Amino acid sequence: MERDEKLRPATSYTSTSLHEAVKLRRDEKDTIGVQSVPEFFREACQKYAQLPALVWEQSAEQQDWITLSYADYEKRVEQAALMMLHVGLEERSSLAVLAFNCPEWFFAELGALRAGGVVAGIYPSNSAEACYHALVTSDATVCVVDDDKQMAKLRAIKHRLPRLKAVIQLHGPYESFVNQEPDYFSWQQLTQTLETLDTDQLQQELERRERGIYANDCAMLIFTSGTVGMPKAVMLTHDSVVYDTKIVSATMENTVLGAERLVSYLPLSHIAAQIFDIFVAMSHGGCVYFADKDALKGTLVRSFLKAKPTRMFGVPRVFEKFQERLVAAEAKAKPYSRLLLSKAREVVAQHQLAIIAGEKVSLYAQAKYWLATLIVRPIRQMLGLELCKSFLTGGAPVSPELKQFFLGLDMPLADVYGMSETGGAITLNESITNLYSSGAPILGTEVKIDKPDVNGQGEILMRGRNNFMGYLGEPAKTEEAITPDGWLHSGDVGYLDTHGNVVISGRLKELIITAGGENIPPVHIEELIKHELPCVSNALLVGDHRKYLTVLLALKTKSDASTGLPLDQLREETIEWLNELGLQQTLLSELLNIPADLQLPSDANALAAALEINAEPKLLEALEAGIKRANKNAISKAQCVQKFALLPHEFTLATGELGPTLKIRRNIVHTKYGPLIDRLYK
Template structure:
C-alpha cells in the first residue's frame, strides 16, 4: 500500500491532520496515478530534465542580454538552499509560510523550499491591506513570511506585534530599511542565500522531508466568502499533483522540453499555481516571469521574449489584448484594414468549420492558408505566434470575444474550476463549441443536482483533487463537501448531450469581475452603509465588469399599509443632509425627480432613475463616504469606483426584496440596467 499518514476522514480543517484519499474513484486514470508528495514530484522533474531551461527572468545589467536562465538542476539547487534558509530562520513543521510578492523566481524557490521543510504554502495577494495580510498569517499559523519589497515589509511591521508565532520576515528585493538584517527577526533574501549551512541542518531537512505524506496539507488558497475575510482552502499534496496530471492528460500535443509559459497571474490563485508552477514541471517547460506592470501594458513585451506555447488568461487579459489590437488596426491605412478584416473573416470561417467537426474543402484550405499568412504578423506582434493552446477561465467569456480571437487563429478554450477543486475540473481543449467549458478532466466526475426541465441545476464535482476542507471551519466544510464526496459548487449549469459543461449562473452571491477576482458583495455593501448613514440600500455591481460600482437608495418613510416607499425623507437622513447645508425634506426635491412617482411601477422608477440630477453637495459627500469605505477594502479590485442614486428604497411592494427580505439582485439589475450601463461608459 501507499505510504500515507493515518487518517479517519476524507476532510480535515486542521494543518495537523491528514485525510483519506479517494483512490477508488471510477476510471483507470485514478488508479494509475499513485499518491506523491510535491517534493517528490519536483525532484523527479528536476532529475529527469536536469539540463533543460526551467526559469527565465529579466536581470538588467547581468545575465545574457539582461536575462537570466536557470536549468532544472540549478532550480533544484536554489530550492534546497531556500529550504535550508527557512530552517535556519526557524520555520516550524506544519506551520505556514506566507508569500507576499509579485511573481518572480524567488516565489517558486520559497514555495518548494517551504514544502521540503514540511511546512505549508500560503500565498498573499500583493494588493492586500495590512489587515488582510494579518488574516492570512494568523489563520494559517504562519511562522515565516516572505515579502516582496519595502512597501510590503511596511505592512508586516504594522501587524507583526499581533503575530507572536511569526519568527521571521524575509524581504526579497531592495531598497532595504536599516532594520533589515539588523533586528533579529528581519532578513534580506540575498544575504540568507549566501549563507553556508551546517550538516546538522541538512540532516534536519532530510528528516523533515521524510515525514511528509501525500495526504497532508501542502497549500492554503484564500478564497472569498459572502461576508467577512476570505476562507482558507486546504489543498493536499495529492490534490495538486493529481489535478496537474489530470489536466496534462487532457492537453494535447505536449512537446516535452519545448514548452514555454509566461507567469503573470497572481500565484496566490490556484489557476496560476497549476498552470505556471506545476504544469511546467510535467511538460519540462520553461517559465518566463513578467514584471509587476504586466497587466498595465508590459505583458506583450514578455510574450515577445518568451514566445509561449501555452497561455492561460482570465477574460480581462484577452479583453485588453483585443482592445490593443483594435486600437492598432484603427491607425492602419484603409486598404490594410480591409485586407486584415477579410483575412480574419476567412480564418474564423475555417476555425468554425473545424469546431463543427467538418472537413474544409480544398478551396477553404487554400483561402485559410493565404489568410493565415496575413494574420501571422499580428500574432508575432503580440508574441503569441508560437502559442498552440489558449485557455481562459475564472469568469465567463463572451461569444463575441471568442469569435474575435478565432479570426486571429487563437481559439479560446474555456476551463472551469475552483480553489476548492484544486484547479481545473473541465478543459475545453478539443473545442467543438463556443458555449461550454468542455468535459471533465481525467479522474474527475461531474453531475447536476436536481436538474430542472432544462437539465439545469447546481454543479457538483467529485475526485481526488477536491480540497481537504476550510482551515478551522468544520461547519463551512460540511456545507460544501458532503459525506459522499460530492462538492457543491454553488454554480448553476447543465451538461450538453456530449457531456460538455455549460455554466449558466451562480447560486451564491459572489461577484466575479472581468479580471477573475471573487468579490463578496455583502461585505463591501456593509462598508459603504457604515460610512453613509443616509443610505438605506447598497447594491454592488461588477459581475464580468472591469471595476466595481454601486447603486444607492436614500432612507425615506414607508406607507404603513402598502409597504411602498414614500417621498418624505426619514429624520436621520434630514439631519445628515442638514450637516451638509442641504435643507430638502423630500426625495423628489433632493434628486430633482417627479414628486408624484407612481410606485410600484418599474417603468416610472426606471425613467426617474435616468433623470436624477442630485444636489452637488450630496454627490460630493457620498463620494467621500465611498472613499472612506474603500480604505477598508481587502484589495484594490474590491474598491468601488463609481455610484448611482436610484429613486426609491428597495421593498417587497416594489419587487426588489424577496419573502425573506433578501435583495433579489437579478430584479434590481434588470430594473436599472440602463443606469448600470451608464456607470461603465
C-alpha cells in the same frame, strides 16, 4: 482505496487542521500513483536536469536575463529549504508569501514544502489587516515579502503575530531595520549567511522532515476571494496538487517534452497560476519566464515577445485588454488595410468554426484559410504569440463576442473551469467542440447537477481525488461545502449538455432574486448590453429584492500604465462610436459634464462625481436605445432592464472594483455607489 505505503493514517476524507491527514478518494480504475510535491519536483529535476527551467530579467535597464537549469533549480530550492529551517519555519506551520511572481516565490514555496511546511500565498494588493487575517489563519511562522511596501504592512502588524518568527524581504529598497533587528531579513543576506555556516545540522533536520511528509498531508492554502466576509483558507493536499497537475498535463494536446514555454504573470496566490506556472510547467520539463510587476498594466506583451510562449493561460479580462489594444491599433490603419484585415479575420473564423463543428474542409477553403492567416499572423507576432499552441482562459465568464474575435485571429480560446476547492481544473476544453461550454470533465472527476429545474439547470457539484481537504479551522463551512459522500458544492449554476459538456450560466451568490421572486443570472444580461454598446467597458446589473432591474455602466477609457488607474482620456473605439452620434468629446469628464478631479482616487470622490453626472443627451439616448435592443433578447419581461446610471470611471484593480484575478467585486460596487443605486429606484 489507499494502496500506497506513503500515506499517513487517516479516518476521514475531510479535515480542517494542518496536523491531520485525509483519506484519498480512489478506486481500482485510478492508475495515477501517489506522490508528495517534493517527490514530484525531484523527479522532474532529475529527468530534465540540463534543460532550462526558469528565466527572469535581473536588470530592465541592461536587459540582463538569467536562465536557470532544472539541476540548478533543485539546488536553489534546497538552499531555500535550509534557509526556512535557519529562520525557524516550524513543521506543519505555514510559509506565507506576499509577493509578485518571481523565481524566489518558486524557491521559497518548494523549499518550505521540503521542510515539512505548508505554503500560503497572500495577494500583494491586500491591506495590512487582510494580511494579518491570512497570517493568523494560516498559522504562519515565516513570511516572505516582495519589497519595502509589503514589508511596511508586516512591520505594522507583526507585534500582533507572536507565532511569526521571521519576515524575509526579497527585493530592495530596504529600510534600516532589515538585517539589523531580530526577525527581519533580506533574502540576499540570508543566502550569503548560509554560505558561511556549517549546514550539517540543518541538512540532517531537512532529511528528517522530508521523511515525515505524506502525500495526504496539507501542502497548500489558497485563500478565497472573500467577497462575503473574510477569506477562507482552502486546504489542498500534496496529492491533490500533483494529481490535478498530472491529469491536466495529460489532457493538454501536442505537448513537447522540454520545449514548452510559458510566462508567469497571474497571481501565484491563485490556484490557476500555481498549477499551470509551477507544476504543469515542470511536468513537461518546460521553461517559465517571469513577467514584471506591471504585466497586467500593459507590459505583458514585452514578456511574451521575449519568451515566445507555447501555452498561455489568461483570465478573460487579459484577453479583453488585448482586444482593446488591437481594436485601437486597427482604428488608426488605412481604410484599405482595415477592410483587408476584416475579410481575413472572417475567413479564419469560418475555418475555425468548421473545424469546431467537425466539418470536412475543402482544399479551396484550406487555401483561403492559409492566405488569410498570412494577413492575421503579424498580429500574433506583434503580441509575441506566434508560436502559442493553446490559449486557455478561465476564472470568469467569457463572452461569445470575445471568443469570436480571437477565432478570427487564429487564436481559439479554450475554456478551463475549476476552483480553488477542486485543486485546479475540472474541465479543460482544449479540443474545442463548441463555443458555449467549458468542455467535458477531465479524467477522474465526476460532475452532476443538483436539484435541476425544468430546463435541467441547477448547482454544479463535483467529486474527485483532487477535491480539497476542507477550510482551515472552519468545520461548519467545510460541512456545508462537501456532502458526506464527497460531492463538492461549487456555487455555480449550470447544466450538462447532451454530450456531457459543462455549461455555466452564473453563480448562486450572484443570482439576483427580484421582489417578484424571479431568479436572474446577471452575467448574461450584462453581456447582452455590452454587445449592443461597444463603448461600455463594465456593466453591472442591480435588482436584488427590488421591483425591477437597473444597470450601472462605465465607458471605456485609457489607463495609467504605471498605476493601473483609469484616466480621463476616452479610448479610440469609444471616440469612434461617439463620432457616429455626432459627439466630438475625447475626455470622459467633458462627456459627462463633471470636474476631472472628482473622478479619482477616493470612493467619496467617485460617488460625488457619479451623483453629479449630467451627460450629453445624445449619449443618454444612444445608451437607452442599446439597452432596449438588449432587452429584446431577454428571456422574460422580468429580465429586462428598466433604468441605468453612468459611472465616473472604469472598474480597475487600483480603484477596488476588480479583485486580484480581475473578477468584478459586486458587493464593493454596490457599497461604493449605494446612494446612486437608491436614486434609480425613486
